[in-house]
Amino acid sequence: MSAGFVVVVGAEHKAAERLCRLWLSEGWTVLASFTGEGGGEDRSRYEDFGGDSRKLHTIAIDPRDSESVQSLSELAASVMERIDMVVVAIDRRRETRLRDGMSCEDVLAMYEYNALAPLRTIEALLPLMEDGMKRLCFLSDVRGSFAAGHGSDYAGYGMSLAAKHMSVKIMSNSLGPRGYTFRILTLNGEREGFGLTEEAALRASRWLADFTDESLLKLENELAEPVPF
Amino acid sequence: MHTAFVTGADRGLGLELTRGLLERGWRVIAGRYLENWHELTELAGRHEGRAVVVPLDIGSDRSVRDAANLAGASADAIDLVIHNAAVSTSLKDLTIAGGLNYEDMIRIYNINAIGMLRVTEALLYLTDAGTMKRQCIVSSEAGSIERCSREAWYGYCMSKAALNMGAVRLHENLHADGYTFRLLHPGWMKTYMSGSKNEEAELEADVVAEAALRYFIGPGEEDHRLVMKDWAGGEWPW
Ligand SMILES: NC(=O)c1ccc[n+]([C@@H]2O[C@H](COP(=O)([O-])OP(=O)(O)OC[C@H]3O[C@@H](n4cnc5c(N)ncnc54)[C@H](OP(=O)(O)O)[C@@H]3O)[C@@H](O)[C@H]2O)c1
Numbered sequence: 191m192s193a194g195f196v197v198v199v200g201a202e203h204k205a206a207e208r209l210c211r212l213w214l215s216e217g218w219t220v221l222a223s224f225t226g227e228g229g230g231e232d233r234s235r236y237e238d239f240g241g242d243s244r245k246l247h248t249i250a251i252d253p254r255d256s257e258s259v260q261s262l263s264e265l266a267a268s269v270m271e272r273i274d275m276v277v278v279a280i281d282r283r284r285e286t287r288l289r290d291g292m293s294c295e296d297v298l299a300m301y302e303y304n305a306l307a308p309l310r311t312i313e314a315l316l317p318l319m320e321d322g323m324k325r326l327c328f329l330s331d332v333r334g335s336f337a338a339g340h341g342s343d344y345a346g347y348g349m350s351l352a353a354k355h356m357s358v359k360i361m362s363n364s365l366g367p368r369g370y371t372f373r374i375l376t377l378n379g380e381r382e383g384f385g386l387t388e389e390a391a392l393r394a395s396r397w398l399a400d401f402t403d404e405s406l407l408k409l410e411n412e413l414a415e416p417v418p419f
Numbered sequence: 420m421h422t423a424f425v426t427g428a429d430r431g432l433g434l435e436l437t438r439g440l441l442e443r444g445w446r447v448i449a450g451r452y453l454e455n456w457h458e459l460t461e462l463a464g465r466h467e468g469r470a471v472v473v474p475l476d477i478g479s480d481r482s483v484r485d486a487a488n489l490a491g492a493s494a495d496a497i498d499l500v501i502h503n504a505a506v507s508t509s510l511k512d513l514t515i516a517g518g519l520n521y522e523d524m525i526r527i528y529n530i531n532a533i534g535m536l537r538v539t540e541a542l543l544y545l546t547d548a549g550t551m552k553r554q555c556i557v558s559s560e561a562g563s564i565e566r567c568s569r570e571a572w573y574g575y576c577m578s579k580a581a582l583n584m585g586a587v588r589l590h591e592n593l594h595a596d597g598y599t600f601r602l603l604h605p606g607w608m609k610t611y612m613s614g615s616k617n618e619e620a621e622l623e624a625d626v627v628a629e630a631a632l633r634y635f636i637g638p639g640e641e642d643h644r645l646v647m648k649d650w651a652g653g654e655w656p657w
Contacts, residue, residue, distance in 0.1 A: 256521075288592055292540050294480055294533050301528050305577060306521055313515055336587055336657035345588035349532055352584035353577035356564050361515050364570035419564040419657050 193217035194323060194399075195270040199253065199262070199311045200225050200279035202232035205329060205377055205384045208391040209277065213399070214241045219270055223262050224250040225280050225307065253280055253307035256314075263314040274323035275399060276315050278308040281329065283379065286346035297346035304350035309357055323401045324370040328358055331379045332411070337418045355409075355419055362407045372407040373398050376417040385412045420469075421551065422446045422494045426477050426538060427504025429453040431610030432557065434462065435628035436501055436635075441466045443632070448490045448497070450475030452504065477504050477534030478526075487541035497542055498551035501635065502535045505557070507612045511572040524574035531578035535585055547596070554593070555601040555635040556586050558647055563604075565656040583647060583657060590645045599642045601635050604649040622650070 193216055198206050201222035210220050224232045233248050247269045252258040266273060282303035284296040308328060333341035334351020341348045355374065362372045375394055377384035386394065390412040397410065409417040423440050427433040428449035437449045441462070446469045451459055463470035473489040476482040490497065506527055510520050535556060539546075546552055560566065562579025569576060583602065590600045607621045630650045634641075641648070647655040 286536070286588075288536070288540055288589065289543065292536065294529075294537055297533050297536065298525065298529060301532075301581070302525065305581075306524060309515065309519060309573070310521065313519060316516060334584070336584065340591075342588050342591035345536065345585055345592070346533075348588050349581035349584045352564070353528070353532070353581040356562070356567065356577045356580035357573055359564050359567045360569055360571065360573055360576060363568055364514055364516070 193219070194274035195219045195272055196275045196277060196399075197221045197223065197262070197266055197273055197315060198277045198279060199223045199308075200281060200329070201236070201248070202226040203279040203281055203329065205386040205391070206277065206279035207235060208383070208386055208388075209395050209398070210236070211239060212391060212395040214239055214246055217242070217245070219245045219247075221247045221249070221266055221269060224248065225253045225303075253311060254302050256310060259310045259314045262311065263318065266315060266318055270318070272322040273315060273318045274401075275325040275327060276312060276319070277327040277329070277398065278311060279329040280304060280307045281331070281379075283331075283344065283347045285343045287343055288345070297349065300346050300350040301353060304347075305353035305357060308354060312361065319370075324368070325373065325399070325401060326358075326361070326365075326370060327373045327375065327398045328354065330354065330374050330376045332376055332417070333379070335376060335417055335419065359407065366406045371404060374407075374409040374417075376409055376411045378412070420444065420446050421498045422448065422496060422549070423499040423501060424448045424450070424490060424497050424542060425501045425503060426450040426475060426534070427452060429456045429459050431612070432605055432608060432624045432628060432631070433501070433503040434458055435624040436503060436631060437470070438462055438625070439628045439632045441470055445469070446494065447471070448473060448494065450477070450486060450504065452476060475504075477538055478530040480537060483537045483541045487545070490542065491545055494545065496548035496550070497545040498549040499553045499555060499635065500538065500542055500546060501555045501557070502538060503557045504534060505531045505612075507575055509614075511575065513573070514571045519573060524577065527574040528578045528581065531575070532581040532585060535582055536589075539589060546598075552596070552598040553601065553635070554589065554598060555603065556582065557603050557605055558582050558586070560604045560649070560655060563647070563655050563657065587645055600645050601641055602645060602647040603631055603634060604647055604655055605631060606650045
């Protein structure tokens, strides 16, 4: 399809930034929403994006707060005639070391950011998607896959991602019959730039926005390999 | 004599697991959540000396710490922990299009998913000294992402998927220290998850408890590989 309208939540995420850059260069209208503590610093990274600056919109939100998330939806309604695709890249990670002062507060915070915030944002943006291409995308991490090992110091992080994957599955069950499709891009946070090289980012940007593929729900890594839950 | 620690032992499956262990001659430290429920008190009274009831809210750091201290006062070691306590919700039909209740989802996660981590960590000083080093986790088919066909019940399903992931990660972490794990989907039981006893369900809790205890106590291929099995021995995908 030709360029459309995309909302990227968690735009401070390095991989999200790469994707936004690519979509902007292809003429998409991009609403980049920052959810981190970086504030202005995160936003300023987007200033040298080039391209048609009228097609780039930014907003900082607290994704744990429904009113704040509503302000994102209001901005989207004012700058986009519809939303074709939402990409949720929100990511909080802390180690959970069982024998070394594990913090349940951290574990709960990761759930709030990584699992609940995507639901909150989708819930708020859904009414604007009805006339669009109805694609919902989520960035995730290999440590949220049951099959992947080496996550033992990241129990809480992996748990929040498993919860997110479950929520995507439930959404796909209810929204699939209404034409929505779902993509989970599983990155490797241990690698430089989450393993998303220029080439991988290009492939990922096309995969996420390939509306000719009507499969309901797909998980892939940055190498375009399928990933099990 | 072997010692077990059971969470959510007041009623439902937890009570029957406690009963089954006591009948097998185990010492059981049983977590009490309900103040005014008499069944656990009566059961403990019939096995004086081997049944220790401790107040326990697995959603609270302090309560879990206090319970672990009380456990330490009555046993030098714990061989087996059964993570059984969990909650459901009356808001299970809320959908993404109709509005979700995030406070409720946080409450459920704190108990069903994080509770297991809390209890595991607090008891490590006792389980490290145990001979069996077994962690038994009562999960649910509702945590299987692959099999999920539900369109709602986000909070509970997400909490059980996370619980399964927590089990996988703890297994990675503790296996080298000699720990083994059992992960169970108990089936649809006539218990109190919805607040009152669900007589419409399929299974009696005592029947499930018998099968569960064989799985929890015995040796098995699960000593090396973490899988979720149902009460009848069937394996569930993640
Ligand atoms: N029932 C089913 O069909 C079914 C199916 C699949 C999996 N399961 C799982 O089986 C396990 C046992 O459930 P059940 O069916 O026996 O339910 P249940 O009858 O409600 O028993 C659970 C027990 O845990 C207690 N509890 C609740 N919150 C707690 C907390 N914060 N700290 C400590 N204890 C707490 C409950 O007290 P209250 O009664 O006051 O809440 C109750 O005594 C749970 O893990 C459940 O998810 C059940």
